[in-house]
Amino acid sequence: MKTKANIPEKTIERLLIYRRELLNLKQEMKTAVFSHQIAQLTGATPVQVRRDFMQIGYFGSSVHGYNVDELINSIGEFVDDVQTQNVALVGVGHLGRAILDYLQGRREKLKITALFDVDPTKVGSVLHGIRCYPTEQIPEIITHENIKVAIVAVPESNAQEVAERLVWAGITGIVNYAPIKLNLPPEVYVENRDMVLAVEKVAFYSRRVNKKEELL
Amino acid sequence: MKTKANIPEKTIERLLIYRRELLNLKQEMKTAVFSHQIAQLTGATPVQVRRDFMQIGYFGSSVHGYNVDELINSIGEFVDDVQTQNVALVGVGHLGRAILDYLQGRREKLKITALFDVDPTKVGSVLHGIRCYPTEQIPEIITHENIKVAIVAVPESNAQEVAERLVWAGITGIVNYAPIKLNLPPEVYVENRDMVLAVEKVAFYSRRVNKKEELL
DNA sequence: TTAACGTCGTGATTTTTGTAACAACGTTAA
DNA sequence: TTAACGTTGTTACAAAAATCACGACGTTAA
Numbered sequence: 001m002k003t004k005a006n007i008p009e010k011t012i013e014r015l016l017i018y019r020r021e022l023l024n025l026k027q028e029m030k031t032a033v034f035s036h037q038i039a040q041l042t043g044a045t046p047v048q049v050r051r052d053f054m055q056i057g058y059f060g061s062s063v064h065g066y067n068v069d070e071l072i073n074s075i076g077e078f079v080d081d082v083q084t085q086n087v088a089l090v091g092v093g094h095l096g097r098a099i100l101d102y103l104q105g106r107r108e109k110l111k112i113t114a115l116f117d118v119d120p121t122k123v124g125s126v127l128h129g130i131r132c133y134p135t136e137q138i139p140e141i142i143t144h145e146n147i148k149v150a151i152v153a154v155p156e157s158n159a160q161e162v163a164e165r166l167v168w169a170g171i172t173g174i175v176n177y178a179p180i181k182l183n184l185p186p187e188v189y190v191e192n193r194d195m196v197l198a199v200e201k202v203a204f205y206s207r208r209v210n211k212k213e214e215l216l
Numbered sequence: 217m218k219t220k221a222n223i224p225e226k227t228i229e230r231l232l233i234y235r236r237e238l239l240n241l242k243q244e245m246k247t248a249v250f251s252h253q254i255a256q257l258t259g260a261t262p263v264q265v266r267r268d269f270m271q272i273g274y275f276g277s278s279v280h281g282y283n284v285d286e287l288i289n290s291i292g293e294f295v296d297d298v299q300t301q302n303v304a305l306v307g308v309g310h311l312g313r314a315i316l317d318y319l320q321g322r323r324e325k326l327k328i329t330a331l332f333d334v335d336p337t338k339v340g341s342v343l344h345g346i347r348c349y350p351t352e353q354i355p356e357i358i359t360h361e362n363i364k365v366a367i368v369a370v371p372e373s374n375a376q377e378v379a380e381r382l383v384w385a386g387i388t389g390i391v392n393y394a395p396i397k398l399n400l401p402p403e404v405y406v407e408n409r410d411m412v413l414a415v416e417k418v419a420f421y422s423r424r425v426n427k428k429e430e431l432l
Numbered sequence: 433t434t435a436a437c438g439t440c441g442t443g444a445t446t447t448t449t450g451t452a453a454c455a456a457c458g459t460t461a462a
Numbered sequence: 463t464t465a466a467c468g469t470t471g472t473t474a475c476a477a478a479a480a481t482c483a484c485g486a487c488g489t490t491a492a
Contacts (some may be wrong), residue, residue: 250438251440266448277439278439279438280439
């Protein structure tokens with residue numbers, strides 16, 4: 001595992017998906033698994049699975065396949081930080097709360113430790129044991145809690161401003177749910193999750209399916 | 217525009233992003249735009265932009281660039297259906313409501329027309345003018361409203377079951393927010409939007425940024 | 433009239449990503 | 463002991479996507 005440098009982005013995404021399913025397998029007390037089973041569970045192909053594990057330097061046995069526990073750890077060593085990474089969530093509307101519900105307690109090494117909102121009625125409240133601060137305190141809290149990752153779940157109109165403030169405070173990675181392109185320094189990693197675009201895309205491809213069926 | 221057949225998926229995604237920004241430009245009364253401006257606004261490169269437009273058979277002028285209105289229409293003709301596509305939203309928790317807020321009224325050709333939930337206290341309620349039905353009525357309503365696209369915003373534990381019911385009722389495209397791989401017939405188009413994976417990915421790449429900075 | 437400029441459209445090339453093919457290796461069963 | 467089996471790791475190949483490089487074409491200004 002000397003070089004993380006040139007691991008394809010798609011491999012990273014799949015590793016995270018593999019781990020999600022491996023954690024389920026662990027729950028079910030499964031201790032070993034073959035590449036074709038992982039493939040089945042994740043929608044990848046067996047070759048892809050083996051190739052991806054190769055990339056992070058984890059090797060299975062041609063007889064017993066992969067050890068579930070070890071594999072979870074290997075993926076973890078690769079994609080997780082050594083210590084837990086704190087995450088900030090900006091925007092505590094419906095979306096923010098949904099994210100909080102989904103994320104909190106799901107991953108050992110990732111923890112939302114600060115909430116922010118502009119709404120004075122939300123500021124000061126505590127959700128899942130996490131305090132909500134006004135956006136003015138972003139620099140202070142982000143620095144103090146050593147947060148590098150933020151989730152932007154605010155309306156379009158505030159997103160750019162909020163994002164700039166986050167980056168200014170030291171954030172280097174953002175999950176952006178606002179339906180705009182954030183204009184930020186190129187070294188900041190931004191993952192866009194526009195919900196409208198997602199539906200549009202599916203609407204497009206769903207028609208393809210219907211067309212095909214009509215032709216039969 | 218004879219052949220939609222072999223347009224790359226990435227191009228489709230970008231076309232939708234271009235349109236999003238073009239609609240903003242239209243709001244600002246801009247009538248013409250150059251590829252490098254679109255690139256700037258969307259995070260693509262100018263060549264990518266031009267190539268993508270080439271793919272859908274829209275051509276600009278080397279002097280004035282692209283006509284905003286025409287371009288919006290051309291993209292629309294390509295990615296939208298002729299008539300409005302109805303969409304079902306399953307799960308009216310925080311996430312469902314967030315999606316409803318974001319999506320509703322944003323796109324001419326896409327409209328959420330049915331909500332579903334298992335919670336009896338939610339069933340029968342009306343949000344954004346849309347009625348919420350019990351999941352038992354999925355087949356009936358989906359058929360009646362001719363819905364082909366659905367958004368799954370239910371907890372992990374119900375997602376597979378709900379998805380199967382949707383497909384059984386005739387759904388051919390799903391946006392899945394549940395953190396599991398849905399096991400469905402291959403002809404159904406599924407776009408996964410696991411919120412935990414999104415944060416994990418950003419957490420990974422955000423560290424890269426920090427590492428780089430430390431080396432300077 | 434001509435040269436310089438900025439942009440578009442596109443063939444050629446490179447980079448990234450996925451797939452096929454197969455040797456190597458325990459295990460099992462004859 | 464040997465052959466057949468199923469799986470892994472990896473090399474070679476193919477497909478998809480991005481990028482480079484450049485000709486064409488109005489426009490502008492000398």
